[in-house]
Amino acid sequence: xxxxxxxxxxxxxxxxxxxxxxxxxxxxxxxxxxxxxxxxxxxxxxxxxxxxxxxxxxxxxxxxxxxxxxxxxxxxxxxxxxxxxxxxxxxxxxxxxxxxxxxxxxxxxxxxxxxxxxxxxxxxxxxxxxxxxxxxxxxxxxxxxxxxxxxxxxxxxxxxxx
Amino acid sequence: xxxxxxxxxxxxxxxxxxxxxxxxxxxxxxxxxxxxxxxxxxxxxxxxxxxxxxxxxxxxxxxxxxxxxxxxxxxxxxxxxxxxxxxxxxxxxxxxxxxxxxxxxxxxxxxxxxxxxxxxxxxxxxxxxxxxxxxxxxxxxxxxxxxxxxxxxxxxxxxxxxxxxxxxxxxxxxxxxxxxxxxxxxxxxxxxxxxxxxxxxxxxxxxxxxxxxxxxxxxxxxxxxxxxxxxxxxxxxxxxxxxxxxxxxxxxxxxxxxxxxxxxxxxxxxxxxxxxxxxxxxxxxxxxxxxxxxxxxxxxxxxxxxxxxxx
Numbered sequence: 001x002x003x004x005x006x007x008x009x010x011x012x013x014x015x016x017x018x019x020x021x022x023x024x025x026x027x028x029x030x031x032x033x034x035x036x037x038x039x040x041x042x043x044x045x046x047x048x049x050x051x052x053x054x055x056x057x058x059x060x061x062x063x064x065x066x067x068x069x070x071x072x073x074x075x076x077x078x079x080x081x082x083x084x085x086x087x088x089x090x091x092x093x094x095x096x097x098x099x100x101x102x103x104x105x106x107x108x109x110x111x112x113x114x115x116x117x118x119x120x121x122x123x124x125x126x127x128x129x130x131x132x133x134x135x136x137x138x139x140x141x142x143x144x145x146x147x148x149x150x151x152x153x154x155x156x157x158x159x160x161x162x
Numbered sequence: 163x164x165x166x167x168x169x170x171x172x173x174x175x176x177x178x179x180x181x182x183x184x185x186x187x188x189x190x191x192x193x194x195x196x197x198x199x200x201x202x203x204x205x206x207x208x209x210x211x212x213x214x215x216x217x218x219x220x221x222x223x224x225x226x227x228x229x230x231x232x233x234x235x236x237x238x239x240x241x242x243x244x245x246x247x248x249x250x251x252x253x254x255x256x257x258x259x260x261x262x263x264x265x266x267x268x269x270x271x272x273x274x275x276x277x278x279x280x281x282x283x284x285x286x287x288x289x290x291x292x293x294x295x296x297x298x299x300x301x302x303x304x305x306x307x308x309x310x311x312x313x314x315x316x317x318x319x320x321x322x323x324x325x326x327x328x329x330x331x332x333x334x335x336x337x338x339x340x341x342x343x344x345x346x347x348x349x350x351x352x353x354x355x356x357x358x359x360x361x362x363x364x365x366x367x368x369x370x371x372x373x374x375x376x377x378x379x380x381x382x383x384x385x386x387x388x389x390x391x392x393x394x395x396x397x398x399x400x401x402x403x404x405x406x407x408x409x410x411x412x413x414x415x416x417x418x419x420x421x422x423x424x425x426x427x428x429x430x431x432x433x434x435x436x437x438x439x440x441x442x443x444x445x446x447x448x449x450x451x452x453x454x455x456x457x458x459x460x461x462x463x464x465x466x467x468x469x470x471x472x473x
Binding site: 012013015017018021022023040041059060063064065066067068086088089090093094097098144153154155158162 | 180181182196197198199200201203204207208212246247250251277280282330417418419436438439440441445
């Protein structure tokens, strides 16, 4: 799977309260959630993000609450992939389970700047920075996780394998 | 708090919960970790779950705790030292003479906040104190030759009550360094510190006193059982007479849910677990995390206060 979009940069320890504040958790509807995505970290994010765009962040992205609304809101924004130096564990699982592509790469996290055009080959884990003409390699997912991602999330995977 | 109270978690159990604070039950020597809702639904539907065996980090706590210092202060101190990503995807193990003597409620508080250091789970080796709380289960011991990716040793004899400042649980300072911070609200409750022992400590400080007229004091017992016990012991009367409000067991304002949502510019001291930006309300509000004694003392003075200033 190939993805392409403009980078939006965030720092370390972006937490799930910032990704989707609890005041909007009275719904699970992605069509409503996306409007408030990253609202408390960058209030203009939802209005400027375009389909295919990529979030690039530092360490421990998605720390805090186990709310699945967080990756759901990011996906519903049109974000095609999140690249971070590291992810908080529950966010990592949630993203794979709901079918939001994520990649771990310290070099990519540091080298990619806001508005850089980025191209990703998910199968190979290769991240290309088109603007800077650089290339980075992300850590590969274990096989069983790749199957969940390929199926489009855990629910679809289970339906297909039961 | 409800699950162990109902006897549903035993030492040696494997617990998967759709709440990040599921790690709390490591206090009973269970392997207990949080997941998201789809993950948990899949466990319910298939009876299966994938888990990677994490590396372990050992924490050894030595020394004697000062008065007004407990589990909350030890865990805040620890997160302050290792950072909010200091244990990402790791199993934490709390041990040493301080833990051996630590009451069950304080153990729950410490384990509750392992996730705030990024921990996958946390284990306290079950012992005599555990067996008073729960009789059944498998009391596993740590292997003598166990391999740890890191070992931290802390002497906490000089530890003062700790406070995490906005906007990260790892931004920790001694309470005495924050005397100039005025507060609008004090919240005593949550899965971190809404237990009977927390309410008793708060009541000791508030007994016969009035809270500052600028401050809202909100007390939420963690469960119905704790609520009833606090009622019978007269603790709720002490809170009411001091000028506090008591709410029905729930998460309350901890995650900005209800009853105590912060307005723009407001400052809250809370016995909860997270002080992220906008966690309890307005993006421009400020949350400080502390133990129940500090939260009660601060409600009286209207600023962040060491309990020794009151008693």
